[in-house]
Amino acid sequence: MFKGSIVALITPMNKKGMVCVSSLKKLINYHVNSGTSAIVALGTTGETATLTNAERSHVIELILKFSTGRIPIIVGTGTNSTAEGVSMTKSLEKSGVAACLSITPYYNCPTQEGLYRHFRTIAESTNLPQILYNVPLRTGVDLLPMTIKRLANIKNIIGIKEATGDLLRITEIKKLVQEDFLLLSGDDATALNFMELGGCGVVSVTANIAAYQMANLYGLFQNGKIDQARLLNQKLMNLHQTLFIEPNPIPVKWAAKQLGLIHNDVLRLPMTSLTKVNHVVVQQALKDADCFLNTGVYTCLT
Template identity: 55%
Template sequence: MFQGNMVALITPMNKEGNICLESLENIINYHIKNKTKAIISVGTTGESSTLTQKEHINLVLCTLEISNNRIPIIAGTGANSTNEAIILTKKFEKTGISACLSVTPYYNKPSQKGLYQHFKKISENTSIPQILYNVPSRTGCDLLPKTIKKLSKLKNIIGIKEASGNLSKFYEIKYLVKKNFLIISGDDSTALDFIQLGGNGVISVTSNIAAQEMSTICNLALKKKFKKARKINKKLINLHKILFIESNPIPIKWFAKKIGLIKNSTLRLPMTQPSKKTKKRILKILKSTKLKIKKENNFNIFKKNF
């Protein structure tokens, strides 16, 4: 169902820290124009941890409305409380959401048994397809291949976003799960290698500002045209790295504002703006990659902030 370049969408905010729907419309149109295959709305890159539940739900629904069936929308619905994750997931039943992306519970450090029961309970309480999300560097727990195998047998768990960057782990997962189980990279730096090994695509941070390039890389890789894909990817290597020089989404939001995709790079505390040193490094990368963004400026649906 999902393959190629998918974007972990940033959440644009105005100077006061409220969600800016004008910028949201702009970046959604940008992704549709550049053939991004799906938008992940209010995932961890979308700052789900600092939005209220009401804002979270409204933002996903606004993303659905703006996209108007032009691109699949995947809702971020993960939480470190199983009950909270279920409540959030159920809010999107019969809304048109294509799937939910559910991150492993953060801070709790659950056992593998706890992780299995967590995702099993969510699966039992929804009909929406579920994509697991493993990012141990941010959550403090690691969803292991044997647990992924057990979860892949549940009725509506259709895949995993594996963001450990560990390519050997990909082989383990691929060997253990059924053929149609999606294995999607969550690490831009290794995404091309991931697809070459048999992965389905990437949920990308880089794509927020380089959608056309990431789409082309993924399309070429899925057609096994790896030489051409690597030629383009080589130009983005430094960009992939600089976007994580400080905690995501600090660099990517500042970058997106600098090239005109969003009006402000506002983040909510405890996230702050990048340091002067980071800004200088970002500007250097911006100059070397020569990213050209054509702003959509079709702000016809919303003229206000939340």
């Protein structure tokens, strides 16, 4: 359920800056039809930091409605308040979501003991599976391997999205946790290497606009076709990197609009639209990855 290409889903907006329901439905169907393993809603890529509580609830409700049980839904419930994290997580218990993705508390910069107690408190408040999320570049705090080892002993903490991009980190974590603890990459550019070192998949930004390719990449890897997987990954590499030419999700939203996957590339302030000088750069990355622009219809050739 939580292996392979898992998309870190964008949250489409209409021209008024409200959640675009028709685009969201289109995205869900796109991922189901493309072989995406699961959807992470309301993560960093989903602009959850600028959504209201009511909007977050609405997005979850819509995604569950449109997915109709065809694909597992993981919801980002991370916050820098333990009490709020508990409340958000408990509110999802009967919703039908498959798991929660919980980011390290940002801004507070807690100690490793504080991180351990934060995640333990949330996990012990619910039966929902919990996936840790470590992305120091965004949060200013790093969840270290020895703390991950302690947390992995809590029965419903089932894995981690590790987004440091440091491949030495997975080797260290793997030595400390049990074999069934899920190791998910949070960095598209190094995800294949991550899996070769023992990871089971990636929570992918690239999958928003190259869902079939990312699912195919994991399929090739899983079936032992490593050389083919490496060739496909090389074809995607410019896209992996270019989607971070400006802060995520600025480039990926613009690309999704160009491919006809969403109606608008509207973002919530303080995020702003992709600068014009980078339009041609992202367009070239789409072409390199065989994602073509065709009068608003997305055609994916592999």
